[in-house]
Amino acid sequence: MKALNQLLRTNIxxxxxxxxxxxxxxxxxxxxxxxxxxxxxxxxxxxxxxxxRMVKDKIAELKAVHAxxxxxxxxxxxxxxxxxxxxxxxxxxxxxxxxxxxxxxxxAADINNVEVKKxxxxxxxxxxxxxxxxxxxxxxxxxxxxxxxxxxxxxxNEEDIVQLIKRFxxxxxxxxxxxDFAPDKSLLPKLDKYPNLVVLQTFSKAWGMAGIRLGMAxxxxxxxxxxxxxxxxxxxxxxxxxKALELLERESDKNEWVKQLLAERETMAQRLEQLTxxxxxxxxxxxxxxxxxxxxxxxxxxxxxxxxxIRDRSTVSLCKGCLRISIGQPAENSLxxxxxxxxxxxx
Ligand SMILES: *Cc1c(COP(=O)(O)O)cnc(C)c1O
Numbered sequence: 001m002k003a004l005n006q007l008l009r010t011n012i013x014x015x016x017x018x019x020x021x022x023x024x025x026x027x028x029x030x031x032x033x034x035x036x037x038x039x040x041x042x043x044x045x046x047x048x049x050x051x052x053r054m055v056k057d058k059i060a061e062l063k064a065v066h067a068x069x070x071x072x073x074x075x076x077x078x079x080x081x082x083x084x085x086x087x088x089x090x091x092x093x094x095x096x097x098x099x100x101x102x103x104x105x106x107x108a109a110d111i112n113n114v115e116v117k118k119x120x121x122x123x124x125x126x127x128x129x130x131x132x133x134x135x136x137x138x139x140x141x142x143x144x145x146x147x148x149x150x151x152x153x154x155x156x157n158e159e160d161i162v163q164l165i166k167r168f169x170x171x172x173x174x175x176x177x178x179x180d181f182a183p184d185k186s187l188l189p190k191l192d193k194y195p196n197l198v199v200l201q202t203f204s205k206a207w208g209m210a211g212i213r214l215g216m217a218x219x220x221x222x223x224x225x226x227x228x229x230x231x232x233x234x235x236x237x238x239x240x241x242x243k244a245l246e247l248l249e250r251e252s253d254k255n256e257w258v259k260q261l262l263a264e265r266e267t268m269a270q271r272l273e274q275l276t277x278x279x280x281x282x283x284x285x286x287x288x289x290x291x292x293x294x295x296x297x298x299x300x301x302x303x304x305x306x307x308x309x310i311r312d313r314s315t316v317s318l319c320k321g322c323l324r325i326s327i328g329q330p331a332e333n334s335l336x337x338x339x340x341x342x343x344x345x346x347x
Contacts, residue, residue: 001169001170001171001195001196002169002170004222004223004226007087007141007170007171008086008087008226009085009086009087009088009089012085012086012087012226012229012230015229015230017228017229017230018233020035020047020050020233020234021034021035021047022035022047022049022050023050023233032046035047043238044238044239046238047234048234048236048237048238048241049241050233050234050235051228052072052236052241053067054241054245055072055214055236055241055244055245055248056070056072058244058245058248059072059216059248062248062251063188063218064188064189065188065191065218066221068221068224069191069218069219069220069221069224070216070217070218070224071216071217071218071219071224071227071228071231072214072215072216072235072236073214073215073216073217073227073231073235073236074213074214074215074235074236075202075204075213075214075215076104076175076177076200076201076202076204076215076216076217077104077108077215078215078231078235079198079200079215079216079217079227080104080105080108080173080200081108081111081112082227082230082231083142083171083173083198083217083227084108084109084111084112084114084142085112085230086226086227086230087141087142087170087171088109088112088114088141088142089139090112090113090114091113092139093114093115093139093140093141094114094115094116094117094137094139094140094141095109095114095115095116095117095140095141095142095143095144096116096117096118096119096132096135096136096140096142096143096144097116097117097118097119097143097144098118098119098120098121098127098132098144098145098146098149099118099119099120099121099317099318100121100149100151100152100313100316100317100318100319101144101146101149101150102146102149102150102175102177105144117135117140118317119131119132119135120317120318121149121152121318123318125149125152125154125282125318126156126157126160127145127156127157127160127161127164129160129163129164132164132168133164133167133168136168136169136170140168140169140170141170141171142170142171142172142173143164143168143170143171143172143173144173144175145161145164145172145173145174145175146174146175146177147161147174147175147176147179147182147184148176148178148179148181148182148184148284148285148286150177150178150286150288151288151290151311151313151316151319151322151324152282152290152318152319153282153283153284153285153286153288153289153290154282154283154284154285155182155183155184155285158184158185158187161174161187162187165194165196165197166194168196169196170196171196171197171198171223172194172196172197172198173198173200174187174197174198174199174200175200176188176199176200176201177200177201177202177204177205178205178206178285178286178287179201180205180206180207180254180258181205181206181258181261181262181265181285181286181287182285182286183285184285186199186201187199188201188218191218191219191220195220195222197219198217198218198219198223199217199218199219200215200216200217200218201215201216201218202214202215202216203215203216203244203247205287206254206257206258206287207247207254208253208254208257209243209244209247212239212240212243212244212247213240214236214240214244261287261327264327264328264330264333265284265287265289265327267333268289268325268327268333268337269281269283269284269289271337272289272291272325272337272340275340275341275344276344276347277293277294277295277299277343277344277347278291278292278293279292279293279294279321280292287326287327288324288325288326288327289324289325289327290313290319290322290323290324290325291322291323291325292319292320292321292322293321293322293323294321296312296314296321296322296323297312297314298343299323299340299343300312300323302339302343302346303336303339303340303343306335306339306342308335308336308339310323310324310325310326310336311323311324311325311326
């Protein structure tokens with residue numbers, strides 16, 4: 001890995017971060033007259049903890065990492081955007097990413113005026129390690145890998161990911177949004193070994209908290225420090241911090257949901273295989289299934305008439321004819337399968 005200062009934008013290296021009232025005094029006190037808050041309407045009159053200490057301590061315990069290695073954002077989208085802003089000089093630097101993958105990396109790149117060099121997965125959706133490395137140049141600051149990958153649903157070979165981390169001189173951003181559904185292990189326990197690794201996880205999927213907007217980036221203390229310096233000071237609001245603390249006590253619910261969704265996913269895969277117009281059901285390590293059909297738009301439109309919405313991914317690289325189906329509750333999955341078999345009969 002290059003030295004962090006070589007990777008960071010100069011303006012970020014030199015940044016003097018905003019210092020809030022809550023930065024200048026921390027600790028116990030009886031009277032807070034330092035932040036121009038309204039003294040009434042407690043507790044929502046107070047600014048939230050800008051460091052989210054209680055939430056981070058709980059996550060540190062759940063994930064067996066140090067709190068200093070955790071950055072919290074308004075969804076994973078926030079750390080994705082902040083990584084561009086910290087490391088990529090607009091119009092000059094670039095990032096390397098796989099294709100197909102999660103659309104947000106490209107959007108964040110476009111917003112920041114940063115080029116994305118895309119490297120196709122192999123036809124069986126594996127990483128092309130050598131090509132990913134060949135695409136990197138002196139101005140390549142970040143490499144985005146998503147495993148399990150969205151929309152293909154598969155995990156990548158851990159050895160391939162480790163190769164990229166070891167051989168790429170910049171920062172590897174490994175998006176593990178769906179890791180709770182995968183048989184493969186998270187790379188989180190190896191964070192200490194790889195100073196250029198950023199692991200993204202989220203509460204939006206397995207934990208069922210997409211509505212509260214809370215995403216995590218795990219990285220070296222130095223990288224977490226940089227992201228913390230450039231975030232909005234109060235990026236995680238009081239309601240989200242409170243609700244997260246409450247819901248993080250219910251890890252067993254999360255585990256139960258994952259178990260149910262995995263069982264449903266297997267049933268769904270089997271039933272989808274039986275439909276004559278379905279040409280392929282891709283194996284999935286996530287809470288969705290990618291299928292290939294003859295006429296994706298016709299299937300999609302038919303489902304819309306039945307008020308069932310899935311995701312048309314047929315225009316995405318390597319995904320011609322593909323539809324992505326999230327695993328729902330059993331009754332929802334049954335409605336989908338009924339509608340699909342009706343579509344099949346009408347063919
Ligand atoms: C859903 C998803 C996320 C989660 O985004 P949030 O902003 O945390 O809701 C992140 N990465 C991938 C690949 C996803 O599919």
